Amino acid sequence: MAGYDNKKLGELRPNQIITTFGPGSVVDAMKDSVTILDIPYWKDKGKKIIDGRLASYLNVDAFYMPRTTFAHDIPVQSFPRWHVCSNLKCGRLFDASESFNLEKYLKYGVTCPDCGRKAYPARFITICENGHMSDFPWKWWVHHGDTNCNGRLKMYSTGNTSTLSDMWVECSCGAKRSMSGATQAQNFEGLSCSGMHPFRPNSRREHCEKPVIPSQRGASNVYFAVARSAISIPPWINPLYNLVDEHLRDIALLKDVLGEQEGLDKAYEKFFTSFTREEFDEAYERRMSNIKEFTEIKLMEYQAITHHNDPAYQSNKKHFKAEEDSLPGYFSHYFKRIIRITRLREVRVLLGFTRVDAPDPDADEQPNVVYLTKGRDEKWLPAVEVNGEGIFIEFNRQTLAKWLTEPKTREISEKYAASYREYCESKGWTIKAGRNAVYVLMHTFSHLLIKQMAMSSGYSSSAIRERIYFDDKMAGVLLYTGSSDKEGSLGGLVELGTADQMTNLMRDAFQEALVCTNDPECMNTLPAGKNSNGAACHSCCMISETACENGNRMLDRGLVVPLAGREETSYFRELVNELCQVEI
Numbered sequence: 163m164a165g166y167d168n169k170k171l172g173e174l175r176p177n178q179i180i181t182t183f184g185p186g187s188v189v190d191a192m193k194d195s196v197t198i199l200d201i202p203y204w205k206d207k208g209k210k211i212i213d214g215r216l217a218s219y220l221n222v223d224a225f226y227m228p229r230t231t232f233a234h235d236i237p238v239q240s241f242p243r244w245h246v247c248s249n250l251k252c253g254r255l256f257d258a259s260e261s262f263n264l265e266k267y268l269k270y271g272v273t274c275p276d277c278g279r280k281a282y283p284a285r286f287i288t289i290c291e292n293g294h295m296s297d298f299p300w301k302w303w304v305h306h307g308d309t310n311c312n313g314r315l316k317m318y319s320t321g322n323t324s325t326l327s328d329m330w331v332e333c334s335c336g337a338k339r340s341m342s343g344a345t346q347a348q349n350f351e352g353l354s355c356s357g358m359h360p361f362r363p364n365s366r367r368e369h370c371e372k373p374v375i376p377s378q379r380g381a382s383n384v385y386f387a388v389a390r391s392a393i394s395i396p397p398w399i400n401p402l403y404n405l406v407d408e409h410l411r412d413i414a415l416l417k418d419v420l421g422e423q424e425g426l427d428k429a430y431e432k433f434f435t436s437f438t439r440e441e442f443d444e445a446y447e448r449r450m451s452n453i454k455e456f457t458e459i460k461l462m463e464y465q466a467i468t469h470h471n472d473p474a475y476q477s478n479k480k481h482f483k484a485e486e487d488s489l490p491g492y493f494s495h496y497f498k499r500i501i502r503i504t505r506l507r508e509v510r511v512l513l514g515f516t517r518v519d520a521p522d523p524d525a526d527e528q529p530n531v532v533y534l535t536k537g538r539d540e541k542w543l544p545a546v547e548v549n550g551e552g553i554f555i556e557f558n559r560q561t562l563a564k565w566l567t568e569p570k571t572r573e574i575s576e577k578y579a580a581s582y583r584e585y586c587e588s589k590g591w592t593i594k595a596g597r598n599a600v601y602v603l604m605h606t607f608s609h610l611l612i613k614q615m616a617m618s619s620g621y622s623s624s625a626i627r628e629r630i631y632f633d634d635k636m637a638g639v640l641l642y643t644g645s646s647d648k649e650g651s652l653g654g655l656v657e658l659g660t661a662d663q664m665t666n667l668m669r670d671a672f673q674e675a676l677v678c679t680n681d682p683e684c685m686n687t688l689p690a691g692k693n694s695n696g697a698a699c700h701s702c703c704m705i706s707e708t709a710c711e712n713g714n715r716m717l718d719r720g721l722v723v724p725l726a727g728r729e730e731t732s733y734f735r736e737l738v739n740e741l742c743q744v745e746i
């Protein structure tokens with residue numbers, strides 16, 4: 163949101179708009195609190211990003227990076243509208259939209275209509291599970307219900323403590339009420355949701371029967387970005403495939419005017435003569451075969467990474483380059499291969515957002531998601547491309563299958579499958595692939611490695627991300643990092659992918675996982691009901707939410723290392739004994 167100094171409200175990087183402060187979020191700007199508007203309100207688009215697989219899956223024509231370097235780049239609207247005067251003697255609580263002056267606002271921000279002093283945005287708002295967001299019902303709160311009173315409101319503090327019970331709102335009619343309980347949903351029974359989307363200022367209110375949930379504008383439950391990402395892999399990053407995406411609208415127009423076959427013939431003659439007709443037909447057919455499920459994208463990535471030596475996957479090394487060494491004997495029982503990806507590009511796309519509850523990263527259908535408007539003439543979504551590096555670890559599927567047949571492992575695996583199913587049903591998510599102990603094992607192993615990699619790679623633990631490849635055809639973990647603001651990365655992560663370095667990392671990770679500061683409570687925890695975690699807490703397994711693929715759910719170090727009373731469920735039991743020199 164950079165611009166001319168007198169109109170500058172704040173600055174955001176493109177990656178922040180995709181992950182944290184997208185349309186519908188609340189941002190504390192320099193002079194006010196604002197919400198980012200929906201993409202049809204954007205006048206300018208930034209760099210075009212091409213990724214045929216994601217475009218096919220999301221049914222759009224292209225992706226564009228948010229433009230954050232020139233004036234009038236990302237439009238915003240002041241939210242919440244209600245503000246409080248900074249003058250303690252005044253304390254006026256007012257709706258800033260009733261006396262809004264754009265020129266004065268851009269120069270000074272919101273000012274009090276009574277004393278002219280600077281005003282700050284009210285800290286309380288309301289949200290609902292359907293994604294609506296509104297100002298706090300101040301008049302309703304002060305008068306303990308609906309009222310026709312148009313009195314002037316003011317806010318003040320008794321100054322005894324810093325609690326909400328010492329904050330008061332008073333009306334000129336004499337009614338007043340403490341802010342105690344202003345964040346408790348049970349105090350708002352009988353108040354219906356407004357059905358408003360402030361990030362779409364010209365849209366009508368929607369009918370909504372969800373209960374009002376009070377919150378503070380900076381609370382974490384106000385905005386959860388719904389995003390999808392894909393690792394750029396051959397052949398989708400080949401020049402021909404990029405050219406097909408670039409001229410997709412031209413091809414569609416030629417087909418509409420000339421007919422199916424003649425339109426394709428004309429398109430080939432006009433744009434693709436540097437390739438054979440067979441290559442063009444194959445690329446176009448693959449692009450138009452819509453990807454229905456997100457797992458298809460992950461399967462393509464898995465196959466490209468595991469077949470990186472195949473000539474078919476070595477046609478473009480600008481965005482994807484990998485190398486692999488043979489595994490030592492003590493690793494081959496547990497892993498099939500460890501691959502160092504020295505060049506990697508990830509495309510992250512923002513689809514929309516949820517409020518109150520975080521979305522599932524892999525679910526194809528979810529209720530309560532507010533999707534961005536894709537556009538009319540050209541369907542597009544905001545995205546960023548991240549250039550970096552990574553380490554891919556493929557598990558030995560034969561060893562996994564044998565481990566899963568152990569009675570104790572099978573028992574806890576069934577508990578995890580039931581817990582995940584119950585959790586998804588409680589959220590209304592559509593389950594197309596269950597998750598069992600194998601997923602929990604790989605997920606926990608990934609977290610333990612990320613914690614250790616942060617110690618020696620030059621990256622923080624929040625900068626190293628995970629990507630879990632799990633189903634009947636996949637069993638692997640990709641740990642990667644990168645930056646959307648720079649070309650490439652530090653190179654420190656790939657250096658940890660050698661057999662010697664991985665041996666040291668795993669030894670340290672296993673030693674840390676054997677003991678937790680919250681034991682014995684942590685080690686005795688098992689999945690039950692909606693609780694989808696076992697022996698895992700912030701002291702031993704959990705990492706930053708930005709790095710975890712699944713919101714720190716489905717973790718259990720008892721499946722990775724042998725814990726007292728649960729030795730039989732440990733996948734790496736013998737390896738822990740060998741590396742850590744302990745007998746369990």
